[in-house]
Amino acid sequence: MGLHQALHTPGFRWRFCALAALLGVLGYTAVNAIQGPVPQDDVAGTYRLAPHRLLPVDSLPAGLQLHDDGTLILLSGTGDTLKRCQWHWEEAERLVRTSAPDWDRRIRIRSSLGGHRLAVRIASTPLILDDNERFEEAEYIRSAIAPENARHP
Amino acid sequence: MLLLLFMLVLALLPALRSVQGLTTGAVVDLHRDEAFVRAIMEGHYGVDPTYREGGLWYTPLNAWIETVAVWITGLPVAEVIVQMGPWFNLLAPVSFFIMAWYFLGPLRAAASTAAFLFFSVGQEPGWAVATYAARMIPSSASQWLFYLELILIHRAVRSGRAGPFAVAGAGAGITFLAHAAPAFIAVLLIAWATIRRFITSWRHGDKPAMLGAARAGLVAGAAFLVATLPLTWYLFGNGTQVLNRAGAQYTYYSLSLDGARIFLYHNLSLFNLFGLAGLWLIIRGHALRELEGRGILLAWPVLSVALAGYCYSVAVLESRFGIHLPTLVPSFHFYLYTKGALALFAGIAAWELFSWIRSRALPKSDAPPQQAMFSFIALIALACTVHYPSYATRRDLAVVRARNLAFKEDRPGVEAAAAINRLVPWEGVVLCSIDLSLWPVLPSARHVVATASTMSNPYLDARRRLDDNEQLLDAMRSPRTGTAQRLEQYGVTHLLVRADGLAGMPEAKRWFPVEVFRNEAYVLLARRPAHGERPQHLHLGIHG
Structure with missing residues (x-):
C-alpha cells in the first residue's frame, strides 16, 4: 500500500491525531529533560575517573573533589593532591569555572539517558587556542563519599 | 512531515541556545568567511582579502549568502555569521529528507x-x-546542495x-x-554514469546511444564549467598552480593513524552498525x-571512502616521503559524506528490522x-527522545559554546579587529606574527605579509x-639589512604587535613611527x- 492510499484509509485521522499528540508529549519530555537547572549543590561532590578503553585519559586526574566551600582538588591515583584551586558553578552554562586558567571551563555537566554526568575535556590546550577542537571528554563517576568526609589530602 | 517537523524543532532548540548572546565565533573558518564577506561589502569581490597579490581562492557561495544576510539584517558581519548558522543549516536535514524520500520512500526517509x-x-x-550543525562552517553549510544534486x-x-545532464552538471x-x-x-x-552508459552502448554496438552518452557527458561538463565561473574566472585569471599544499593536507586528528583509537571511540557505534547493515x-x-x-x-560511499583514502595518502606521502601527488581537499570532507551515506543506509536497516x-x-x-506506518514513526520519535539529552548537550554544541564564550571575553581582540578594518586602508598590508x-x-x-599556511591562498x-x-x-627587534626593500616588496603599511611585546622591538618605532x-x-x-592626518611624531592612539 502506497502512502497516498494509506492517507485515505478509515481510521487515519484519529491515528494521525494520536501521533501528533504523542509527538507533542515526547517533544515536551525531551526538551524538559535538558532544561531544568542543575544547582551547585548537586554538582559538588567527590568523583573518580570512569574507565575508558579508547580515550587517552592518562593525563587526567584519577579523582576530583568539588567542595561546597568552593575548593576544587584534583587527585592522583594514589590520592595525592595534584592541584588545588577555587571553583564556582556557572549554572546557565552548566560549566565549572576555576581560578586556575588551565582548568577553567574544562569541567561540565552533560546529560544522558542515565541522568547528568560530569565530563572533563581531555586536552589541556586552552579552549580559545584549540582550533582543531580536540574536545573529547572523559566521564567521572560520582562517589558516595561526600567531599567533606573524603580524605582531605 | 509531522515527524520531520518534530525532529527539526528538537534539533533547532539546543542549536539556538548554543549561539545565544554570541556576537562572534571563535573558529578560524568563520573569521576567514568574515574576511570574504567584508571584501564583497567593500567592493572587492574576486580578490584575496589576506594577500594583496592573491585572487579569489575560496569557494564563494557561503560568503554571498552571508553578505545578503548582512545586507538584509543590517547587523555586524561576525554576528550574522554566528547567529544564522542554526537557521541556515536546517537546509541540510530538509534536503537530506527530500533526497531520502526520493530514493527510498517516506518511512525509510524519516x-x-x-x-x-x-x-x-x-x-x-x-x-x-x-549532520545538522549550529555553525556556518562551509563543510556543514554546503551539504544541502549535495543531497539535492544526487x-x-x-x-x-x-x-x-x-537536458537533465546539463541540469546535473550545473x-x-x-x-x-x-x-x-x-x-x-x-x-x-x-x-561514472556517463562512462558506464557509453561502454554498455559500445558493447551492444549501439552507435546512437554511444553518441548520446558522449553528448550528455560533454553537456554536463560544459554546464559545470559555466556554473563555476564566479570562482574559476578568478582562479584561471590568477594562475592555478598550487604552491601552498598545507590547507589541503590538513588532517582531522581522528582520521590519522595516530588517532586510530579516537577514531574507534567515535565509530564503534550502533549508528555505524545500522549504516553498514543498510549498505x-x-x-x-x-x-x-x-x-x-x-x-x-x-x-556515493565508495567514492567518498576512496577520495578520503587518496587525500590522506597524499598528506602522508608528502610529509613522510616527500612524494608530491595532486592535492584535492582535506580528507575529512569525504569522511563527512561517508557518514552521510551511512545515515541514509541506517534508515533502511531500521525499517527492515x-x-x-x-x-x-x-x-x-x-x-x-x-498502523505499521504510525507505529514506526512513533518508534523513531521515541528513539530520538530517549537519545535527546545526550544529543542536546553534545560537545559540538556545549564545548564549542564554552569556547565561544571564552573568545567573547577577548574584548581587546574584538576591538582591535574593528580598529584594523577601520584604520588600515584596503590596499594596506599589516606586518604581524x-x-x-x-x-x-x-x-x-x-x-598581511604572511598567515598560517593552512588558511592561506x-x-x-x-x-x-x-x-x-x-x-x-x-x-x-634589531637592525637587519634589506628591511626597507622587503617592506616595499610587500607594500607593508602597518605593524601590529602585542602591547607587551612592543618593548622588545626597539626598531619598530623607526620603521613605523605613527601609533594609530x-x-x-x-x-x-x-x-x-594617513592623508589629512597630523604629522607622524604625534601620538594618535585611540585608547592611550
Whole structure:
C-alpha cells in the first residue's frame, strides 16, 4: 500500500491525531529533560575517573573533589593532591569555572539517558587556542563519599 | 512531515541556545568567511582579502549568502555569521529528507533523517560529520546542495538525455561554489554514469546511444564549467598552480593513524552498525531494486571512502616521503559524506528490522498497513527522545559554546579587529606574527605579509612569505639589512604587535613611527600618517 492510499484509509485521522499528540508529549519530555537547572549543590561532590578503553585519559586526574566551600582538588591515583584551586558553578552554562586558567571551563555537566554526568575535556590546550577542537571528554563517576568526609589530602 | 517537523524543532532548540548572546565565533573558518564577506561589502569581490597579490581562492557561495544576510539584517558581519548558522543549516536535514524520500520512500526517509540529525554526530565535531550543525562552517553549510544534486544526477542518468545532464552538471557547479568536496563526488558520479552508459552502448554496438552518452557527458561538463565561473574566472585569471599544499593536507586528528583509537571511540557505534547493515541490504537489492538509484547510492560511499583514502595518502606521502601527488581537499570532507551515506543506509536497516520484528510478532496480523506506518514513526520519535539529552548537550554544541564564550571575553581582540578594518586602508598590508594574522587581523579583511599556511591562498608561495615575515619581525627587534626593500616588496603599511611585546622591538618605532591604535592587548603602528592626518611624531592612539 502506497502512502497516498494509506492517507485515505478509515481510521487515519484519529491515528494521525494520536501521533501528533504523542509527538507533542515526547517533544515536551525531551526538551524538559535538558532544561531544568542543575544547582551547585548537586554538582559538588567527590568523583573518580570512569574507565575508558579508547580515550587517552592518562593525563587526567584519577579523582576530583568539588567542595561546597568552593575548593576544587584534583587527585592522583594514589590520592595525592595534584592541584588545588577555587571553583564556582556557572549554572546557565552548566560549566565549572576555576581560578586556575588551565582548568577553567574544562569541567561540565552533560546529560544522558542515565541522568547528568560530569565530563572533563581531555586536552589541556586552552579552549580559545584549540582550533582543531580536540574536545573529547572523559566521564567521572560520582562517589558516595561526600567531599567533606573524603580524605582531605 | 509531522515527524520531520518534530525532529527539526528538537534539533533547532539546543542549536539556538548554543549561539545565544554570541556576537562572534571563535573558529578560524568563520573569521576567514568574515574576511570574504567584508571584501564583497567593500567592493572587492574576486580578490584575496589576506594577500594583496592573491585572487579569489575560496569557494564563494557561503560568503554571498552571508553578505545578503548582512545586507538584509543590517547587523555586524561576525554576528550574522554566528547567529544564522542554526537557521541556515536546517537546509541540510530538509534536503537530506527530500533526497531520502526520493530514493527510498517516506518511512525509510524519516528513519534516515533521524539518523542524520540525532545519531550520526555522537561526540564528534559537527564539521567532520554529516549532520545538522549550529555553525556556518562551509563543510556543514554546503551539504544541502549535495543531497539535492544526487536527485538531479539520478534524473539525468535515468533519462539519458542531454537536458537533465546539463541540469546535473550545473548543479554540481553550484555545489562547487559552496564547497569543492561534494562537487568532486558529484562530478565523479556523473562521469561514472556517463562512462558506464557509453561502454554498455559500445558493447551492444549501439552507435546512437554511444553518441548520446558522449553528448550528455560533454553537456554536463560544459554546464559545470559555466556554473563555476564566479570562482574559476578568478582562479584561471590568477594562475592555478598550487604552491601552498598545507590547507589541503590538513588532517582531522581522528582520521590519522595516530588517532586510530579516537577514531574507534567515535565509530564503534550502533549508528555505524545500522549504516553498514543498510549498505548490505542495498547491495542485496532489498531496499532499492531500481538499478540507477542503487548504483548512485552505492557509488556515493565508495567514492567518498576512496577520495578520503587518496587525500590522506597524499598528506602522508608528502610529509613522510616527500612524494608530491595532486592535492584535492582535506580528507575529512569525504569522511563527512561517508557518514552521510551511512545515515541514509541506517534508515533502511531500521525499517527492515522493524518489518522483520513485526512479521515475527504478528505473523497473521490483519491490521492495516497504516498502523505499521504510525507505529514506526512513533518508534523513531521515541528513539530520538530517549537519545535527546545526550544529543542536546553534545560537545559540538556545549564545548564549542564554552569556547565561544571564552573568545567573547577577548574584548581587546574584538576591538582591535574593528580598529584594523577601520584604520588600515584596503590596499594596506599589516606586518604581524602568524597568530595575530589569524586573530585579530583575519576577520578584519586586511592584507598581511604572511598567515598560517593552512588558511592561506593555495596559489601563492606560503613558505617564502613565512620566511620574509619572520625576517621582517626580526628586523623590528634589531637592525637587519634589506628591511626597507622587503617592506616595499610587500607594500607593508602597518605593524601590529602585542602591547607587551612592543618593548622588545626597539626598531619598530623607526620603521613605523605613527601609533594609530592601542588598547591593553594590541598596538597598531603605521609607516606614515594617513592623508589629512597630523604629522607622524604625534601620538594618535585611540585608547592611550
